[in-house]
Amino acid sequence: MTHVSVDEHAVRVAALLGPALEVGAERVPLLSALGRVLANDVLAPVDLPLFTNSQMDGYAVRSADVANAPVTLPIAGVIPAAAGEPPALAPGAAVRIMTGAPVPKGADAVIPIEDTTVDGGSVTITRARSAGEYVRERGSDVRSGALLVERGRMLSSRHLAALAAAGIGNVDVRQVLRVAVITTGSELVPPGEEALPGQVYDANAVALIAAVRMCGARVALSRRVVDDPAQLLAALDEAASAADLILTSGGISKGDFEVVRELLEPRGATVVHLAMQPGGPQATAVFEGVPVICFPGNPVSTQISFEVFVAPHLRRTAGLAPERRETRTLSSGVHSIAGRRQFLRGTLVGDAHVEVSSGPGSHLVAGLAASDALIVVPEDVTGLEPGDPVEVWHL
Amino acid sequence: MTHVSVDEHAVRVAALLGPALEVGAERVPLLSALGRVLANDVLAPVDLPLFTNSQMDGYAVRSADVANAPVTLPIAGVIPAAAGEPPALAPGAAVRIMTGAPVPKGADAVIPIEDTTVDGGSVTITRARSAGEYVRERGSDVRSGALLVERGRMLSSRHLAALAAAGIGNVDVRQVLRVAVITTGSELVPPGEEALPGQVYDANAVALIAAVRMCGARVALSRRVVDDPAQLLAALDEAASAADLILTSGGISKGDFEVVRELLEPRGATVVHLAMQPGGPQATAVFEGVPVICFPGNPVSTQISFEVFVAPHLRRTAGLAPERRETRTLSSGVHSIAGRRQFLRGTLVGDAHVEVSSGPGSHLVAGLAASDALIVVPEDVTGLEPGDPVEVWHL
Numbered sequence: 089m090t091h092v093s094v095d096e097h098a099v100r101v102a103a104l105l106g107p108a109l110e111v112g113a114e115r116v117p118l119l120s121a122l123g124r125v126l127a128n129d130v131l132a133p134v135d136l137p138l139f140t141n142s143q144m145d146g147y148a149v150r151s152a153d154v155a156n157a158p159v160t161l162p163i164a165g166v167i168p169a170a171a172g173e174p175p176a177l178a179p180g181a182a183v184r185i186m187t188g189a190p191v192p193k194g195a196d197a198v199i200p201i202e203d204t205t206v207d208g209g210s211v212t213i214t215r216a217r218s219a220g221e222y223v224r225e226r227g228s229d230v231r232s233g234a235l236l237v238e239r240g241r242m243l244s245s246r247h248l249a250a251l252a253a254a255g256i257g258n259v260d261v262r263q264v265l266r267v268a269v270i271t272t273g274s275e276l277v278p279p280g281e282e283a284l285p286g287q288v289y290d291a292n293a294v295a296l297i298a299a300v301r302m303c304g305a306r307v308a309l310s311r312r313v314v315d316d317p318a319q320l321l322a323a324l325d326e327a328a329s330a331a332d333l334i335l336t337s338g339g340i341s342k343g344d345f346e347v348v349r350e351l352l353e354p355r356g357a358t359v360v361h362l363a364m365q366p367g368g369p370q371a372t373a374v375f376e377g378v379p380v381i382c383f384p385g386n387p388v389s390t391q392i393s394f395e396v397f398v399a400p401h402l403r404r405t406a407g408l409a410p411e412r413r414e415t416r417t418l419s420s421g422v423h424s425i426a427g428r429r430q431f432l433r434g435t436l437v438g439d440a441h442v443e444v445s446s447g448p449g450s451h452l453v454a455g456l457a458a459s460d461a462l463i464v465v466p467e468d469v470t471g472l473e474p475g476d477p478v479e480v481w482h483l
Numbered sequence: 484m485t486h487v488s489v490d491e492h493a494v495r496v497a498a499l500l501g502p503a504l505e506v507g508a509e510r511v512p513l514l515s516a517l518g519r520v521l522a523n524d525v526l527a528p529v530d531l532p533l534f535t536n537s538q539m540d541g542y543a544v545r546s547a548d549v550a551n552a553p554v555t556l557p558i559a560g561v562i563p564a565a566a567g568e569p570p571a572l573a574p575g576a577a578v579r580i581m582t583g584a585p586v587p588k589g590a591d592a593v594i595p596i597e598d599t600t601v602d603g604g605s606v607t608i609t610r611a612r613s614a615g616e617y618v619r620e621r622g623s624d625v626r627s628g629a630l631l632v633e634r635g636r637m638l639s640s641r642h643l644a645a646l647a648a649a650g651i652g653n654v655d656v657r658q659v660l661r662v663a664v665i666t667t668g669s670e671l672v673p674p675g676e677e678a679l680p681g682q683v684y685d686a687n688a689v690a691l692i693a694a695v696r697m698c699g700a701r702v703a704l705s706r707r708v709v710d711d712p713a714q715l716l717a718a719l720d721e722a723a724s725a726a727d728l729i730l731t732s733g734g735i736s737k738g739d740f741e742v743v744r745e746l747l748e749p750r751g752a753t754v755v756h757l758a759m760q761p762g763g764p765q766a767t768a769v770f771e772g773v774p775v776i777c778f779p780g781n782p783v784s785t786q787i788s789f790e791v792f793v794a795p796h797l798r799r800t801a802g803l804a805p806e807r808r809e810t811r812t813l814s815s816g817v818h819s820i821a822g823r824r825q826f827l828r829g830t831l832v833g834d835a836h837v838e839v840s841s842g843p844g845s846h847l848v849a850g851l852a853a854s855d856a857l858i859v860v861p862e863d864v865t866g867l868e869p870g871d872p873v874e875v876w877h878l
Contacts, residue, residue, distance in 0.1 A: 118674060122693045136849055138683055143844070145738035168710075168740050170670030173680040186738040188670060188780070190681050201737060230849035237852060245697055246878060249690035249782055250852035253683070257675020275565035275583060279513060280652020285568040286585050288533055288648070295644035298517045302640055315563075342596060343540035343581040345563050385583070387644055449538070454531055454625035457632060457645035483641060 092360045093467070094396065094429045097370060100358065101397045104372050104379040108332045109405045111263040118251055121243045123304070124261035125407035132236040132254050135227035140191045142167075143222040147182040147204055147211055148195035157216040163209050167192065182211050191223055198222035230254075242407035265405055266308035268327030269296045272338040272347050273385055274314040291387040291453055292337040299394050300335075304406025315339060315347040324351075328376035335398070338385030341369040348382050357382070363467055365428045366450030367393040386450035392431045392462065395481070412482040419443035422472050424465040433459035434480065442480050459483065487755045488862070489791065489824045492765060495753065496792045499767050499774040503727045504800045506658040513647055516638045518699070519656035520802035527631040527649050530622035535586045537562075538617040542577040542599055542606055543590035552611040558604050562587065577606050586618055593617035625649075637802030660800055661703035663722030664691045667733040667742050668780055669709040686782040686848055687732040694789050695730075699801025710734060710742040719746075723771035730793070733780030736764040743777050752777070758862055760823045761845035762788045781845035787826045787857065790876070807877040814838035817867050819860040828854035829875065837875050854878065 113127035142148060153161060166184040167174045177183055177194035185191065185198060196219040203215040230236060236254060237247045243261070251259060276290040277283050290312055297307045308330040311323040320339075327334045339348035340359065349371065353359055357373035357380075366389040371382035383393040395411075403410060419441045424430045433446040433456050442463055446455025464479040465472065472478065508522035537543060548556060561579040562569045572578055572589035580586065580593060591614040598610040625631060631649060632642045638656070646654060671685040672678050685707055692702045703725040706718040715734075722729045734743035735754065744766065748754055752768035752775075761784040766777035778788040790806075798805060814836045819825045828841040828851050837858055841850025859874040860867065867873065 118689055119692055122696060132849065137846055138678060139680070141846075143846070145736060166739065168738075169668060169681070171681045184739070186740060187736060188668075188683065224844065224846050229844075229847045236849055244878070245690050245693035246786060246852045246854075248693045249686040249786060250849045252674040252689040253686035253782060253848045255674050255676075255678060255684045257673070273564060273583075278652070279647040279650050281650075283533060283650060285534070286564070286566045288583065289650045291644040291648035294513055294647040295640050297514055298640035298643045301517060341540060341582060343563075344561065344579070345581060387648060391641060391644060449619065449624075451532055451536075451538070451619050452624045453648045454527070454631055454645045457641045459641075483639070 091363055094362055094364045097360060097362055098397055100372055101381060102401065104374070104381070105333065105398070105401050108379050109265065109401055111265055111332070111405065113260045114263050115258050115260050117258055118248050118256065121259050121261050122245070122248060124243055124264075126237055126239050126241045126243055126247075127260040127262050129235055129239045130237045130251065130256065130259060132230045132232055132234050133256065134254055135232050136229040136253055137224050137226055140226045141188050141224050142185045142191055142198045143187065143224050144198050144200045145187050146185060146198050146200045146222065147213065148177060148185045148191050148198050149182045149213065150177065150179060150195060151197040151217055151219040151221070153180055154197070154199065154213045154216050158212055158214045160210050160212045163206070163211050182213070196220065196223065240407070262405070262407075265305040265333065265402060266331045267300045267305050267402075268309040268311075268331035268334045269293060269300065269307055270311045270313060270320070270323050270327060270334065270336045271296070272313050272315065272320060272336060274345070276312055278312065292385065292390045295387060295391050296335055296337065296394060299391065299399065300402065303399050303402035304408050305402045313347070315345045317347055317351045320347050320351050324375050324380070328378040331378065334375065334378055334380040335394070336380060336382045337390045340371050340382045340384055352380065352382070363428050365425060365430045365448060367396070367431070384450070387453045388456050389450040391456060395462070396431070414480055415477050416440055416442040416480045418463070418472055418476045418478050419474060421474055422463075422465065424470055424472070426470050427467055429467050430465040432463040432465060434461040434463040435459055436461050436480070436482070442478065486758055489757055489759045492755060492757055493792055495767055496776055497796065499769070499776070500728065500793070500796050503774050504660065504796055506660055506727070506800065508655045509658050510653050510655050512653055513643050513651065516654050516656050517640070517643060519638055519659075521632055521634050521636045521638055521642075522655040522657050524630055524634045525632045525646065525651065525654065527625045527627050527629050528651065529649055530627045531624040531648055532619050532621055535621045536583050536619050537580045537586055537593045538582065538619050539593050539595040540582050541580060541593050541595045541617065542608065543572060543580045543586050543593050544577045544608065544612075545572065545574060545590060546592040546612055546614040546616070548575055549592070549594065549608045549611050553607055553609045555605050555607045558601070558606050577608070591615065591618065635802070657800070657802075660700040660728065660797060661726040662695045662700050663704040663706075663726035663729045664688060664695065664702055665706045665708060665715070665718050665722060665729065665731045666691070667708050667710065667715060667731060669740070671707055673707065687780065687785045690782060690786050691730055691732065691789060694786065694794065695797065698794050698797035699803050700797045708742070710740045712742055712746045715742050715746050719770050719775070723773040726773065729770065729773055729775040730789070731775060731777045732785045735766050735777045735779055747775065747777070758823050760820060760825045760843060762791070762826070779845070782848045783851050784845040786851060790857070791826070809875055810872050811835055811837040811875045813858070813867055813871045813873050814869060816869050817858075817860065819865055819867070821865050822862055824862050825860040827858040827860060829856040829858040830854055831856050831875070831877070837873065
């Protein structure tokens, strides 16, 4: 086992994940596409508006006929919305028209109802209007064949509305990345059951499943295995056929019962000890063609390792914005171990400060829950004073 | 019908929604609680860690026995994780211990494996350690009875991990607000079907359903009705028994076929014309005790009205952060109508600028899709120059 840097491991993970992140496309109904990433450019299949229509409730006229307003015109009829193709407007007449209804041939302006008075079968128009006023021309929003929504866009309500307006019922979106989560450890019991002496609750399954979902990927399979290579092998077999990427926790350190290491190291896994705290022991492997990223078993190590090495890739694949990272001013001093990149748990204070909110221990799972940031202390720094600038990752 | 201000209508909508937003609680399995809002404080039901355990793979010892290191001690056995209650450590002995395994009674320090050499049944410890070193004390993360996760918190992976670590399998979360969406208009056809002359595709159903979901609420029911009061009444009846809040689009203006207005105004609806563009005609009502917020039918008006009057309430109820609003510098000049608050469509440029990206028309649904911001022009402003500061809402 060699000590390697966080950056070197990150590069290895990225290279391993690269092909798995090249997901294909699938066609889904419009509403299932919310929050998904558009796989191809969508060109407008029609003009929008579909036909020239009225912007107001009022009277469609020839603008030439009202140039000398006030003027009184006979009312030729009424055009509601959904009227079909209305008859052409005769010169010297007006037709009552509703918002969105098709403007008849011959008419080129709409007089809002406020500028009219009706007496029997005639309407008096009190104000002249030019050609085009209160008329929405066919194709004035977008022309048939023009780009409607571009590929790579994460689809929001406004994109779906435009696609719907153009009559599109299904769209091609990127498939959701399928992730398998395998937690290992003979000491683990699922939350909700009773832990016997020496047993602990499995926080890593819940943590990884939830974190994967927050990154816009799907958990295709989740297994909890004891420290038995045969059980782990069976779980990996299942996982490799169900998922594009496998995450494991535990069993990767230097102890006597390191099941992940024992099974995968002979199969070519790269097992490393990272210059990182928490999260020293880590590994990468390929199992039946599927990348396997192995995290240590301490729940804080697992969560921070996921955030450092995997989350940014999943978020990008799902079209999500990266988590916010910024420089802030430290409110309290900290000590750090030379030669390790430390990820301390912090609390954001106001807009510009951050304070350390929990100890550095990799078991402080409640401390992490109570924090809302990670504070990154570089390898060559052994201490920071109040007022020093630090890199902060929002959680 | 009176002209009322955006602010006055917003106050009316807020008052109407208030009681509906007071959702109850429901108990759900931990993983179903991801992204939900915790209804009650959760106190730790146990100490975390559950028992005093080792931080390292190594040897558990009495610190007094290694004070004069190097020292050689007999190995009394091995404690894997999940060992149950290990036997007490005899004075003058060491026991091999794995990370996370229970530290036996009598031991008060763990010697990391790196500081040891083993020869047969004995281990030589090369470096002294004080009491407590590499030992994680029971309760050192959180004590039984202390606050683990506070009410009102939107649950993220790190909160679920802490709850799982404490053995909690189910949590009480706020119920998800149930919203009904009713789109009206005889001219509407669903996307995916064929629009006949005079018909248009219903963009509002998709837009509102998607927007409601983006705000963390659930669409309990969605209906599309023609301009027939009996059909609308039937849809409202269904909606009132299925949802906490009803949204309608269309049928609220001054035309001849305004079905929402025709049905609800006699039932006490407040129908207004807002000093707002887009989005003039709006209404609020209560139907069988359920608040009804009525938007105009133009798809851009519907979407912006939802964003202005309803989205902030839904987001807050779901524990989501408010949408980002900030002041930016306008890149291009704009004209605006006196006495109306205008919501122009904009494109964010860099970190500090915004430019107008689409016309003001309420039918420009593709233009809205291509925008990523709204530019708010106050009622008393009739024109803005490049370089002027404007309020910008991120979409």
